[in-house]
Amino acid sequence: MRSLIRLDRDLRVxxxxxxxxWAIFVNHTPGNVMGLLTPRNYTxxxxxxxxxxxxxxxxGLSYGRVMDRQGWFFAASRVMGRVFTLYVAHIFLFVVFTAQVGLSAAGIDSAVYIDELHLDPFASDPYRALFEALLLRYQxxxxxxxxxxIVVLAMFAAVMPLIRRPWLMLxxxxxxxxxxxxxxxxxPSWRGEDWFFNPLAWQLLFFIGCALGYSPPGGAPISVPWRPWAGALCVLLLIAGAAMTVLIFxxxxxxxxxxxxxxxxxxAIDKASLHPLRLLTMLALTYLIAHGVRRDAGWLRRGPALVFALLGQQALPVFCAGIALSFLGRVALELAEGWWVQVAVNLLGAAALVGLAALTAWYGAEKRAPRQSGNKPLQAARAADNG
Structure with a gap:
């Protein structure tokens, strides 16, 4: 496990x-009892x-470094290459997921799955639905x-030089x-519905992350020093948020x-346009974790933390697999009952995600091995592409 993980990074991230x-996989599996342990139930x-x-x-960490060394145009081209990779992954996942639901619905209850997952346009206008999916106007x-x-990363490519003036960017x-x-x-979307996640709102959280990750040449990234009163406010916000979460759900x-x-x-605490309380909750958690967990904490390099680190370092394939597996898990939970089904869905799902992450990490390491002494900015860009 340790040989597959890049230990020179900030493992907290x-x-x-x-x-x-892992939480995305669990939360997208209706009926999964492990969902009670995910943050959406208490924050x-x-x-x-x-x-x-x-x-x-x-x-901000990787592409900002490339921009400082080789200029905005080169760094932006690397970002757009990553955007293309994400687009291809999305279309592939779209096809796999749609086929999954279509085959499962044919054998169980087509109305429930197709209507709930908003796949009904494929029944009435499949060619138009596929075309709109390619334009990201149908999701x-x-x-x-x-x-x-995809959208926020493309926005980052366009405004990347502003990362050198983080407060203006923010x-x-x-x-x-x-x-x-x-x-x-x-x-805009195909059928007049808003995007479930409005990129024009969610870009703020992304650019906050960019500002925190970017280190200017000869300088240090933005840091928010620890203040007891700020930590206390964060804790109070999380307690209040937990109470509101219980009331809502x-x-x-x-x-x-x-x-x-x-x-x-x-x-009115909406998710689509990133309600201020959702934003503040995420920032409060970030503040407490950043100051409460040392970067060199020993437990980050042992046991379950290493498993999560492996998943986190192979985010794109793990995410795509998690979405596909979550639907299979849902079908299994609806076809059979009992604790053994819950155990099987969670163990097999987690094992598949870890196995895929390990395979991807091994392949990436083999691919990078002959180039370890090569161009460092290009290696940084590849690290960003992998992460």
Whole structure:
């Protein structure tokens, strides 16, 4: 396991991202009891926020370094190459997922699966549905994270020089986020529905990650020093968020009946345009983890942490496999009952993700081995492409 993991990186980032990828697999499997352990049940943010923030961190760290050494045009071309890779992965996943659902629906209950997962256009207008999917204007359920990532990464390629002036970049990013929320601005879609994740809002979290990851030549990345009062505020925010999460997902009838003035506020905490409380929750978690877990902590290099680090370092194939496997897990849980089905779905699913990550890491290591003494900026770009 250790030989497959790049230990020279900040493993805190890889461990958190690996945990987020596992949580995405679990959360996309309805009926999975392990979903009770994922952050969406006790915080206002979930694995998606962590995924986007850390994607921005990786982009700022790796591509920013390439830009400083070889210029904006070269770095932007590397970013757009990554965008193309993500696009191909999304289309491949789209085809696999649609085929999965179509075959399963034919044998079980087509109406439930096809309607719930928004695949009904394939029944009435399949060629148009495929064309719109290629344009990212049609996104069935579970297939909306990669389009978000594609768009924000392309935005990063265009404005990459601003990373050298992080506060200006964050100010402009915040203005776009506010405009998207206040004026309900989003990208066009096929059937008039908004994007499930509005890229014009979620780009703020991505660019915050970029600012945190970028290290200017001869300098240090942006840091937010530890302050006890700030840590206390973060803890209070998380406690309040946990209470609101329980009310929203588990005690909504109570909230409507006993808290009529507060219930509309809870209902307005949206995910599509990154509600301020979801954003603040993710930043509070980041602040506490960054200061509460040392970069050289020994447990990051042992046991389960290494497994999550391996998953986090092979994010794209693990994410795609997790989405595909989650639907298979759902079918298994609906066809049979009992604790043994839960165990089988979670163990086999996790084993498949870890096995894929190990295979991808091994192949990447073999591919990089003859070039270890090669061009360092190009190696940094390849590291970003892998991460």
């Amino acid at each position: 890889d461990v958190v991202r690996g945990f987020a990828l 206002l943010s979930d694995a998606t926020e962590a995924f986007v923030l850390l994607a921005g961190y990786a982009a 069935p359920s579970f297939l909306n994270i990669l389009p978000l990532y 100010g402009l990013s915040t203005a776009v986020w506010l405009a998207a929320r206040v004026f309900d601005i989003t990208l 588990f005690k909504w009838d109570f909230a409507e009946a006993r808290l009529p003035a507060f219930a509309p506020f809870l209902a």
